[in-house]
Amino acid sequence: MSSLGDLIKTESRASTFAAADFFARHLAEHYGPSVAAVLFYGSCLRQSTDEGLMLDFYVLVDRMGAAIKNPISAVLGSVLAPNVYYHDVAYEGRTLRAKVAVMTVGRFLRDTSADCFASSLWARFSQRALILLARSAVIRERVEGGLVQAVSTMAENVLPLMPTTFTARELWITALTATYGAELRPESAGKAAELVDADLARYTAVTEALLGPALSGVYTNTELNHAAEAAHAWKLRRVQGKVLNVLRLIKAAFTFQGGLDYAVWKIERHSGVKLELTEAERRHPVITGLKLLPRLLKKGGLK
Numbered sequence: 001m002s003s004l005g006d007l008i009k010t011e012s013r014a015s016t017f018a019a020a021d022f023f024a025r026h027l028a029e030h031y032g033p034s035v036a037a038v039l040f041y042g043s044c045l046r047q048s049t050d051e052g053l054m055l056d057f058y059v060l061v062d063r064m065g066a067a068i069k070n071p072i073s074a075v076l077g078s079v080l081a082p083n084v085y086y087h088d089v090a091y092e093g094r095t096l097r098a099k100v101a102v103m104t105v106g107r108f109l110r111d112t113s114a115d116c117f118a119s120s121l122w123a124r125f126s127q128r129a130l131i132l133l134a135r136s137a138v139i140r141e142r143v144e145g146g147l148v149q150a151v152s153t154m155a156e157n158v159l160p161l162m163p164t165t166f167t168a169r170e171l172w173i174t175a176l177t178a179t180y181g182a183e184l185r186p187e188s189a190g191k192a193a194e195l196v197d198a199d200l201a202r203y204t205a206v207t208e209a210l211l212g213p214a215l216s217g218v219y220t221n222t223e224l225n226h227a228a229e230a231a232h233a234w235k236l237r238r239v240q241g242k243v244l245n246v247l248r249l250i251k252a253a254f255t256f257q258g259g260l261d262y263a264v265w266k267i268e269r270h271s272g273v274k275l276e277l278t279e280a281e282r283r284h285p286v287i288t289g290l291k292l293l294p295r296l297l298k299k300g301g302l303k
Contacts, residue, residue, distance in 0.1 A: 002205070002209060003209055004148055004151060004152065004206060004209035004210060005144070005145075005148050007205055007206060007209055008144055008147045008148045008151070008206075009144055011128060011130075011202070012129060012130055012131045012143075012144055012147055013130075013131065014130060016040060016045060016048065016130055016132070017048055017049065017050075019050050019055075019091055019092075019096055020040050020044065020045070020050070020055060020132065021132060022089075022091055022096070023055055023057070023087075023089060023091075023096055023098055024038040024040060024057065024132035024133050025133070026087070026089050027057060027059050027087065027098075027100060028059075028133050030087070031059055031061060031067040031102065032066070032067060033066075034061040034062045034063055034066035034067040035059060035060070035061055035067065035133075035135065036060045036061060036062055036105045036134070036135050036139045036143075037059075037060045037105070037131055037133060037134045037135065037139055037140065037143045038057055038058070038059055038060070038131070038132050038133040039057065039058040039059075039060070039125075039129050039130065039131055039132070039143070040055070040056070040057055040129065040130045040132050041056050041057075041058070041124065041125070041127065041128070041129040041130070042055075042056030043056070044056065045128065045129070045130065046128070046195075046198065046199070050096060050097075054097050054098060054099050055096065055097065055098035055099070056098065056099055057098055057099075057100045057101070058082070058100075058101045058102075058103065058108070059100060059101070059102045059103075060103060060104065060105045060108050060143065061102060061103070061104055061105070062104065062105065063104065064077045064078050064083070064102070064103075064104060067102060068083065068102065076251055077102060077103065078104070078107075080244075080247055080248060080251055081103040081104075081107045081111070082101035082102055082103035082107075083101070083102045083103070083251070084099060084100065084101050084102075084248070084252050085099075085100045085101075085102065086098075086099065086100070087100050105139070105142065105143070108121070108143070108146050109142065109145070109146045109149070112125055112146040112147070112149040112150040112153065113146075113149045113153060114149070114152070114153045114156060116153070117233075117236075117237070117240070118237065118240060118241065118244065119154075119157070119178075119179050119182050119183075119237050119241060120179075120182075120183060120241060120244065120245075121150070122149065122150040122153040122154055123150075123154055123175070123176075123179035123182075124150075124179075125146070125147055125150035125151075126150045126151045126153070126154035126155075126175070127176075127195075128199060128202060129147060131143055131144065131147075151206050151210070152210065154175050154179075155171070155175070155207070155210050155211075157178075157230065157233070157234075158171060158174055158175040158178060158230075159171070159221065159223045159230075160221075160223040160224065160226040160227045160229070160230035160231075161174055161178065161227065161230050161231065161234070162174060162221045162223075163221065164220065164221055164224065165218050165219065165220055165221065166218070166219055166221060167214070167217055167218055167219070168200075168203055168204045168207035168208070168214065168217075168219075169196055169197070169200060169203065169204075171203075171207060171219075172192075172196045172203045172207070173192045173193050173196050174192075176191075176192035176195060176196065177192045178234055178237075180192065181234070181238050182234065182237040182238045182240070182241035182242075183241050183242070183245055207219075
């Protein structure tokens with residue numbers, strides 16, 4: 001049985017399709033010498049294509065001020081990480097589009113660790129991700145360590161929620177469902193099951209690396225005495241996560257080209273709530289972002 005570190009090392013160094021590699025190189029050039037690593041994750045990675053989709057990247061940098069030329073955006077990115085930007089680039093006669101999050105390596109390592117209460121980063125990177133570029137072998141190993149931390153932290157926070165016995169599949173469906181509830185993306189339980197089933201061998205392998213092999217595929221929960229504490233923590237994360245997501249969406253109005261339209265699209269995609277923006281609202285993104293919150297609460301876009 002492989003260790004979790006070995007599994008993540010192999011997984012994060014896997015190859016992907018050429019367009020994603022090309023875009024990673026573009027991002028490294030765009031953000032300059034401060035770039036330590038570029039991570040690729042999300043739906044395009046899972047489907048091995050960008051057709052009809054937007055690529056998802058995290059760019060990890062030494063310092064926000066060195067990578068982000070706008071000093072206000074750099075400060076905001078340090079206080080409320082990450083900063084999110086829209087990028088597009090011509091590639092083989094077509095346009096590639098990506099949502100790009102930028103944060104420091106240090107913040108990435110902190111927010112994937114067990115010391116971070118907020119679930120956003122460790123939940124996201126407990127799922128499969130590739131390190132497409134790393135400035136050095138040392139940086140690659142540090143980032144791989146963050147990915148290992150993310151898996152461990154996710155499991156540690158979800159295990160007490162499980163019943164007396166459970167399977168690896170049930171553990172990760174519960175994990176993804178819990179984290180969706182703590183973000184501005186109230187996905188159905190069916191979506192979590194779909195993602196886990198699409199990569200079940202991977203989730204089974206990381207569970208075995210964390211908990212050891214299961215007897216007939218079934219684990220016994222040894223964390224039941226922490227169930228009440230864990231349930232309370234996830235209730236707090238649901239409140240914290242939604243507040244942070246709203247603040248990040250407002251911040252994205254400064255940094256994300258077409259940020260308000262992206263926010264409205266994201267809300268409709270994940271909650272079914274459709275909001276129509278006027279041109280006047282688009283001209284005043286911060287005020288509009290603040291106005292969106294009560295409208296979303298009334299319409300059920302935040303649950």
